[in-house]
Amino acid sequence: MSTLAYYPGCSLRHSAAEFDVSTRLVLEALSVEYAEVPDWTCCGSSPAHMTDHLLAQALAARNLRQAALVSDRLFAPCPSCHQREKNAALEVRDDPAFRAEVNELLDTPYDSDVSVLTLPEVLLQDSGPEKIRERVQADLCQLRVVPYYGCLLGRPKVFSGEANDEQPVIMDILLEAAGADVRPWNYKTECCGASIGIPKADIQRRLSRKILKQALEAGAEAVVVCCPLCHQNLDMRQRQVNAAFGTEYAVPVFYLTQVIGLAMGFTPQQMMLHKHFVDPQPLLARALEDAVVFRAEEARIAAEKEARRKVVEAARAEKAARRAAKKGGSAKGQVQPQDEPGPDEQEDSEAGE
Amino acid sequence: MIRYDAEAAAQLRDSILQRVKTDVTACYQCGNCTASCPAVFTFDLTPNQVMRMLQVGLVDEVLRSKSVQLCVQCMTCTARCPREIDVAGVFEDLKTVAFARRLDVPEDARVFNKAFLDNVARFGRLSEAFFLLRYNLASRHLLNDVELGLPMVGKGKVQVIPKKAAGTGEVARIYRKALDKARARERVS
Numbered sequence: 164m165s166t167l168a169y170y171p172g173c174s175l176r177h178s179a180a181e182f183d184v185s186t187r188l189v190l191e192a193l194s195v196e197y198a199e200v201p202d203w204t205c206c207g208s209s210p211a212h213m214t215d216h217l218l219a220q221a222l223a224a225r226n227l228r229q230a231a232l233v234s235d236r237l238f239a240p241c242p243s244c245h246q247r248e249k250n251a252a253l254e255v256r257d258d259p260a261f262r263a264e265v266n267e268l269l270d271t272p273y274d275s276d277v278s279v280l281t282l283p284e285v286l287l288q289d290s291g292p293e294k295i296r297e298r299v300q301a302d303l304c305q306l307r308v309v310p311y312y313g314c315l316l317g318r319p320k321v322f323s324g325e326a327n328d329e330q331p332v333i334m335d336i337l338l339e340a341a342g343a344d345v346r347p348w349n350y351k352t353e354c355c356g357a358s359i360g361i362p363k364a365d366i367q368r369r370l371s372r373k374i375l376k377q378a379l380e381a382g383a384e385a386v387v388v389c390c391p392l393c394h395q396n397l398d399m400r401q402r403q404v405n406a407a408f409g410t411e412y413a414v415p416v417f418y419l420t421q422v423i424g425l426a427m428g429f430t431p432q433q434m435m436l437h438k439h440f441v442d443p444q445p446l447l448a449r450a451l452e453d454a455v456v457f458r459a460e461e462a463r464i465a466a467e468k469e470a471r472r473k474v475v476e477a478a479r480a481e482k483a484a485r486r487a488a489k490k491g492g493s494a495k496g497q498v499q500p501q502d503e504p505g506p507d508e509q510e511d512s513e514a515g516e
Numbered sequence: 517m518i519r520y521d522a523e524a525a526a527q528l529r530d531s532i533l534q535r536v537k538t539d540v541t542a543c544y545q546c547g548n549c550t551a552s553c554p555a556v557f558t559f560d561l562t563p564n565q566v567m568r569m570l571q572v573g574l575v576d577e578v579l580r581s582k583s584v585q586l587c588v589q590c591m592t593c594t595a596r597c598p599r600e601i602d603v604a605g606v607f608e609d610l611k612t613v614a615f616a617r618r619l620d621v622p623e624d625a626r627v628f629n630k631a632f633l634d635n636v637a638r639f640g641r642l643s644e645a646f647f648l649l650r651y652n653l654a655s656r657h658l659l660n661d662v663e664l665g666l667p668m669v670g671k672g673k674v675q676v677i678p679k680k681a682a683g684t685g686e687v688a689r690i691y692r693k694a695l696d697k698a699r700a701r702e703r704v705s
Contacts, residue, residue, distance in 0.1 A: 173642035178673045202682040205636040209589060210629035213611045216535060218694035222636075225686060268693045270686045314590040328595045354554045354590035361651065361660065362624035363586055366555045399664060399673075438671050 167285065168230035168237040168277070169197040172244035172391075173205050179241075179391035181435035185420035186240050186282065188434075192298060192427055193290040198233040200226060206239075206247040209358055220261075221268040223251035228273035235275065240282040240420075242315035242390045249279035249322050281316060282389060283333040283419065284324040292340035300428035303343045305453035306446075308422070309383040310334035310345060311374060313393045317352040328352065334419055338387060341426035348381035350374055355396040368407040371396045375404065375412045384446055389419040399440045415443030518574065525573035528613070532570075536605040543567035549593035549603045559583035563593050563603055570606070584610045585623040616702040624655045631655075637691040640681030645674040 175183035190197055207222035226248060230237040237252075239245040255262040256276055266272035280288070286295075316323055317331040325331040331351060338345045355374055356367025374397060378386050388394050398416040405412055421434040425447065436443050533539055549563035556562055560582045561569065569578050578584065584607055593603035614621050615629075631651040636642055645668075652660050668674050 173644070176641065177675045178644055178668070180672070204640040204681055204683045204687045205642050207636070208632070208642075210632035211636075213589070213608060213625070214615050214629050214633060215612050215694050215698045216609070217697060218633075218691065221690045221694060222687065225683070225690065229683075268690045270689070314588075314592070318591040318595050320595075352592075354588055354592065356554075357588050357590070358628070359555070359586070359588050359625070361648070362628040362655070363558060366558055366586070366588065369557070370554050399668070403663075438673065440667065440671070 165196075165236065166234050167195065167197040167280075167289070168200050168234040170200045170203055170206075170226060170230065170237055170239040170244055170248065172203075172239055172241040173208075174241055174391035179394060179418075181421065181438045182240055182391055182394070182418045185418055185424045185429075185434050188429055189420045189424045189427065190285075190290075192424075192429075193286075193294055195285065195289045197238075200230045200237070201232055203229055206244045208243050208247065212247065212250075217264065217268070219247060220251040220254060221265050223247045224255055224265045224273045225269055227252055227255075227277045227279075228269065228271065228275070230277050231273070231275035235277050236280060237277050238280040238282060238285045240389070241392075242281065242313065243392065245279060245281050246315045246322060252277055252279050281323060281333075283316065283337060286337050286419075286423070287324075287333050292336050295337065295340040295423060295427070296342075298427045299340075299342050301342075301426055301451060302454040302458065303341060303422070303426050303450060305344065305457055306422075306450040307344045307346060307382055307384045308338060308387045308417070309348045309378045309381050310338055310351065310419075311355075311378070311386050311388050311393060311397070312351045313388065313390050314352065314354050314357070316389055334387065334389060337419065338422060341423045343387075343422055343426070346381045346383045348377060348383070350377040350381075353377075355393050357392055357396070360396055360400055364403070364407075367396055367400065368404050371400060372404045372408055372410065372412075375401065375410075375414050378414060379412075384450075385415040385417055385443060387417045387419055387422055394418065401441055413441055415439065415441050415446050417443060519576060520573040521575055522573045524575045525570060528575050529570060531613075532606055532609055536602055536609050538600075538602040538605055540567050540570045540601060540606060542599040542601055543571065544599060546598060548596045548598060552592040552596050554590060554592065555586055555588050558586050563607070566607070566610075567601070567603070579610060579614045579617070579619055580621060582622045583607075584614060585621050585625040587611070612698070613702065616698040618699075624657075627651065627655045633691060637688040638680075638684070639678050640684030640687050643675060643678030645676060646678045 171183050203226050205222065206226060207219045211222050212219035237248060239248055255265055312331045312334060317325055317328045320328040323331065325333060329352060335345050353374060354370055356370040360367030386397055388397065394416055401412055404410065424434045431444055431447060529540055545564055545568060547564050550556055553563055566578055566583060587607040589604055589608060591604040594605065597603055628651055631647055631654050635647040635650065652658050
């Protein structure tokens with residue numbers, strides 16, 4: 164596939180640097196080609212579209228114009244950036260009069276047609292679960308996680324590439340390919356509070372608490388996100404949630420690309436796990452140790468089963484040989500007495516019925 | 517006193533129809549939006565009340581409501597509306613109208629948005645630390661999130677000294693032109 168234009172967005176430069184680094188390393192390891200959008204600027208995020216529609220679309224269109232310099236396919240790991248860019252791309256594409264209005268605000272006009280993708284979409288389409296599975300080196304089968312999509316990776320479904328906006332699945336598919344133990348749950352697309360954590364903390368504390376609680380109830384030990392703001396609310400603000408409700412949550416929160424990267428053999432340092440507020444490293448270390456024990460146990464059970472199977476097979480072979488010898492002996496005589504059916508033959512006849 | 521303004525309501529419904537491409541008169545008050553709303557516990561008007569008020573002409577009350585300011589744009593209401601009304605889109609549009617008309621609105625969401633956009637117009641890309649500082653000053657919540665400040669610096673999650681990105685000039689021009697246009701539009705209507 165052709166080179167992709169990569170729009171990191173403001174959060175990925177600093178507060179979510181680990182999301183940027185893990186995204187780049189994973190894409191390179193999967194040989195997905197990308198080039199950063201030259202001289203990109205802020206997409207405007209929620210403050211722009213909550214202030215003025217034309218402002219929001221023009222700020223996003225500027226980046227589409229810049230992206231068109233390197234590719235006609237753009238992806239943004241941050242779902243908020245993705246949503247702003249995709250929203251503008253579709254409206255400008257479908258409404259020439261509106262495109263003219265947007266272009267009035269830009270220094271040089273945006274005349275191309277750039278399609279916009281989410282990061283999970285890119286990983287699914289440009290790499291695919293098979294390619295991830297082939298590159299898995301670390302065994303994460305004992306890492307029990309829930310994929311948390313948040314608002315914008317599921318809604319609206321025309322934007323996200325998902326078939327169902329209540330139960331999106333792309334992150335599930337990717338995490339399963341990476342070998343993690345993915346738990347089903349019903350809070351995939353509940354809101355974490357987004358940027359309201361700053362101007363109206365009550366909303367964020369309450370919503371983020373619900374998500375952490377439900378993740379634990381689903382049997383998960385960590386939450387996997389694909390959004391810098393979800394990460395901020397669930398990881399950095401987890402201590403504020405605890406302070407507000409007297410809870411003692413210590414739930415590590417990974418980025419999707421960190422889990423995939425760890426599975427592919429990148430180190431915790433390369434995936435920058437040290438940047439997180441709730442340290443995920445003890446959980447990861449325990450999961451990897453448990454996996455060794457689990458696989459050894461699995462191998463032991465398999466070996467036992469195999470040994471039992473061999474014993475049964477040998478017994479059967481012996482019995483068959485005895486019967487054949489007996490039959491051979493009676494065939495020489497004049498009378499052929501009816502043999503009582505053996506246990507095996509009984510089984511066969513039952514199956515036949 | 518309750519002011520029903522049928523003409524203003526019709527005008528607003530028309531502009532919503534034009535901009536958001538959704539028709540609030542389709543609402544039949546099932547309440548799915550309100551049942552799904554994660555932030556409704558902080559609202560003064562529930563989303564289905566807002567839809568009804570837009571139908572009957574209580575425009576001013578809606579534009580000045582806390583609800584419009586505190587909507588988090590999670591879009592659950594839109595996804596679940598059986599009448600396919602873009603409820604979140606309507607809330608977004610109402611917020612932009614309140615902004616363009618320079619209405620005095622409750623809550624700090626508008627202060628937050630302004631601090632954010634001013635920062636972007638100045639540096640091209642959001643400088644998170646600088647923006648939060650400005651927001652705390654503007655909203656007079658000086659100690660907001662102060663407990664996160666040092667740990668964030670320690671973890672290298674902030675850029676202490678912001679730098680201008682290439683393209684900042686164009687961003688600032690877009691910001692100025694768009695706001696002028698929005699305010700002119702609301703003066704005319």
